[in-house]
Amino acid sequence: MGRKTIDFPVWLDDRVQHIEAVLDQLLPQETVVPESLHEAMRYAVLGGGKRVRAALVYAAGEAALQSGTPASAQEIGLDHAAAAVELIHAYSLIHDDLPCMDDDTLRRGRPTVHVQFNEAAAMLAGDALQPLAFELLGMMPIAPALIVQATQLMARSAGSLGMVGGQAIDCDSVGVALSKEQLQQMHSMKTGAMLEASVLLGGIVAGAGSAVRQGLEDYAAAIGLAFQVVDDILDVTADTATLGKTAGKDAAGNKPTYVSIMGLDGSRELLHALHAQAHAALLPLGPAGTHLGGIADYIVGRDR
Amino acid sequence: MGRKTIDFPVWLDDRVQHIEAVLDQLLPQETVVPESLHEAMRYAVLGGGKRVRAALVYAAGEAALQSGTPASAQEIGLDHAAAAVELIHAYSLIHDDLPCMDDDTLRRGRPTVHVQFNEAAAMLAGDALQPLAFELLGMMPIAPALIVQATQLMARSAGSLGMVGGQAIDCDSVGVALSKEQLQQMHSMKTGAMLEASVLLGGIVAGAGSAVRQGLEDYAAAIGLAFQVVDDILDVTADTATLGKTAGKDAAGNKPTYVSIMGLDGSRELLHALHAQAHAALLPLGPAGTHLGGIADYIVGRDR
Numbered sequence: 001m002g003r004k005t006i007d008f009p010v011w012l013d014d015r016v017q018h019i020e021a022v023l024d025q026l027l028p029q030e031t032v033v034p035e036s037l038h039e040a041m042r043y044a045v046l047g048g049g050k051r052v053r054a055a056l057v058y059a060a061g062e063a064a065l066q067s068g069t070p071a072s073a074q075e076i077g078l079d080h081a082a083a084a085v086e087l088i089h090a091y092s093l094i095h096d097d098l099p100c101m102d103d104d105t106l107r108r109g110r111p112t113v114h115v116q117f118n119e120a121a122a123m124l125a126g127d128a129l130q131p132l133a134f135e136l137l138g139m140m141p142i143a144p145a146l147i148v149q150a151t152q153l154m155a156r157s158a159g160s161l162g163m164v165g166g167q168a169i170d171c172d173s174v175g176v177a178l179s180k181e182q183l184q185q186m187h188s189m190k191t192g193a194m195l196e197a198s199v200l201l202g203g204i205v206a207g208a209g210s211a212v213r214q215g216l217e218d219y220a221a222a223i224g225l226a227f228q229v230v231d232d233i234l235d236v237t238a239d240t241a242t243l244g245k246t247a248g249k250d251a252a253g254n255k256p257t258y259v260s261i262m263g264l265d266g267s268r269e270l271l272h273a274l275h276a277q278a279h280a281a282l283l284p285l286g287p288a289g290t291h292l293g294g295i296a297d298y299i300v301g302r303d304r
Numbered sequence: 305m306g307r308k309t310i311d312f313p314v315w316l317d318d319r320v321q322h323i324e325a326v327l328d329q330l331l332p333q334e335t336v337v338p339e340s341l342h343e344a345m346r347y348a349v350l351g352g353g354k355r356v357r358a359a360l361v362y363a364a365g366e367a368a369l370q371s372g373t374p375a376s377a378q379e380i381g382l383d384h385a386a387a388a389v390e391l392i393h394a395y396s397l398i399h400d401d402l403p404c405m406d407d408d409t410l411r412r413g414r415p416t417v418h419v420q421f422n423e424a425a426a427m428l429a430g431d432a433l434q435p436l437a438f439e440l441l442g443m444m445p446i447a448p449a450l451i452v453q454a455t456q457l458m459a460r461s462a463g464s465l466g467m468v469g470g471q472a473i474d475c476d477s478v479g480v481a482l483s484k485e486q487l488q489q490m491h492s493m494k495t496g497a498m499l500e501a502s503v504l505l506g507g508i509v510a511g512a513g514s515a516v517r518q519g520l521e522d523y524a525a526a527i528g529l530a531f532q533v534v535d536d537i538l539d540v541t542a543d544t545a546t547l548g549k550t551a552g553k554d555a556a557g558n559k560p561t562y563v564s565i566m567g568l569d570g571s572r573e574l575l576h577a578l579h580a581q582a583h584a585a586l587l588p589l590g591p592a593g594t595h596l597g598g599i600a601d602y603i604v605g606r607d608r
Contacts, residue, residue, distance in 0.1 A: 032465075034469050034473045037464050037468070037469060038464060100427060118404075119404035124471055127399060127468045131458070131468075134459040135459035135460060137455075138452050138456040138459060144447075147452050151438060151439075154438075155435040155442060159439065160342060160432035160436065164341070168341035
């Protein structure tokens with residue numbers, strides 16, 4: 001455990017810097033027509049973000065490989081998969097921030113895309129990031145059958161039974177009393193689906209067998225929910241400057257949250273249980289799961 | 305030619321009815337959670353539309369097969385590809401109609417999605433249709449390497465260097481004087497890319513060789529542009545009731561069109577040249593290209 005606490009921040013910082021460079025390279029340059037669209041896409045994706053999803057892809061890829069340095073093809077494959085999940089995440093934030101949705105003006109401490117550009121540009125930037133994510137998966141230098149698995153997983157996780165579906169339930173729930181079960185379903189779709197997809201994509205790219213995939217799935221389910229519980233806790237305990245986005249937004253908008261349903265103490269108890277579940281799921285993976293464990297600790301302990 | 309003029313409308317009508325049934329089956333039912341999202345997605349996709357893109361997939365698939373009835377796997381593959389291009393088209397219409405874009409209230413003679421539901425629902429329905437299109441391609445019962453080709457083609461055609469890129473240029477061009485070349489680039493991205501993708505997808509699913517693919521590409525380039533020229537002509541010559549959408553919209557919005565740049569007569573001359581190019585590209589395909597020829601005639605002759 002001593003080794004992990006020293007190494008994990010170094011590993012995470014390295015991965016965050018690495019995915020930033022990968023995204024910078026894979027996104028069309030601002031000099032490519034249409035320049036304004038590419039400028040908005042790059043503004044939305046680059047220069048910020050916790051990169052939790054990319055880190056999950058890399059950590060799961062390492063865990064599934066069960067060895068030291070991944071082969072070159074797998075490295076490129078993980079880069080593309082990590083970039084793809086970050087593009088889907090960025091597009092969802094752009095659209096969520098639009099006036100017809102959350103109407104947010106601040107994101108990662110900067111003006112949101114529709115404030116910096118305009119609403120049409122923001123919608124189109126999001127619309128263009130989504131197919132780019134699928135294009136990046138298609139460019140992975142791995143077996144076509146694995147690419148198809150990856151594409152299917154991301155399509156389902158991003159669609160009406162995943163991320164967008166959860167967002168739709170969230171929209172329909174403003175001012176509505178949800179049960180804990182309904183809230184969990186909403187979040188497992190809205191946030192959990194793409195977090196879980198990130199973990200499983202790492203496993204697919206690394207050619208994980210079914211036993212490892214099961215461990216990854218169990219781990220992913222736990223941290224997917226934990227992530228949202230932390231978000232809800234931070235919405236009431238953190239301030240806007242620390243968060244880099246408007247604090248108290250969900251409470252003010254009468255949106256159901258874990259805190260509004262279970263209270264702050266109940267939410268913290270749930271969080272600790274999910275944290276333990278995540279670590280338990282990693283036990284069969286042995287030392288290869290160290291960085292996944294580090295990400296679980298990071299998610300639970302984050303303050304923004 | 306006598307045979308074609310009798311048979312083509314019957315074939316087209318059959319394909320339009322068929323893709324309607326396929327879409328009805330492949331879209332999530334309104335009883336599936338989240339019901340409101342699936343209702344909006346089905347409203348946007350079903351019950352209308354010329355289904356030109358689906359027809360192109362089927363006709364190109366037939367042309368590439370060079371034989372009678374396609375095998376079952378290829379039939380299912382063509383159904384999925386045809387449905388996928390119609391979903392991408394439907395999503396683009398939903399987003400184009402939003403207030404921050406064209407702000408249109410009428411589409412296919414019915415209220416647009418954001419009028420029938422609300423803006424957030426319309427944006428999310430579009431956002432969810434896009435990954436569903438990729439999911440359908442991934443479900444095609446053909447070789448994984450061909451699925452990856454299809455996915456890549458659709459991702460590029462729908463993205464910032466294709467459909468969405470053309471839309472962005474269109475948005476940036478309101479009130480700006482475009483040259484004929486700039487207008488063609490915009491339209492070849494905005495409308496042409498997905499029409500061309502529809503043709504090429506049919507070829508990929510049917511396992512077309514490089515010679516046939518070249519013929520399909522040349523045909524697709526010509527009808528892609530012809531389609532937009534007709535749209536621009538109809539915008540000034542047809543009335544709203546016939547179009548099923550607001551006529552005169554582009555002229556009133558000071559948007560550059562073929563008619564505004566080349567005049568009505570010049571636009572009609574260009575249209576006839578593109579029509580001839582499309583038929584010339586089909587000559588090497590022989591009788592197998594009959595329905596593609598029929599679609600070219602249909603696109604040039606349509607009144608809505």
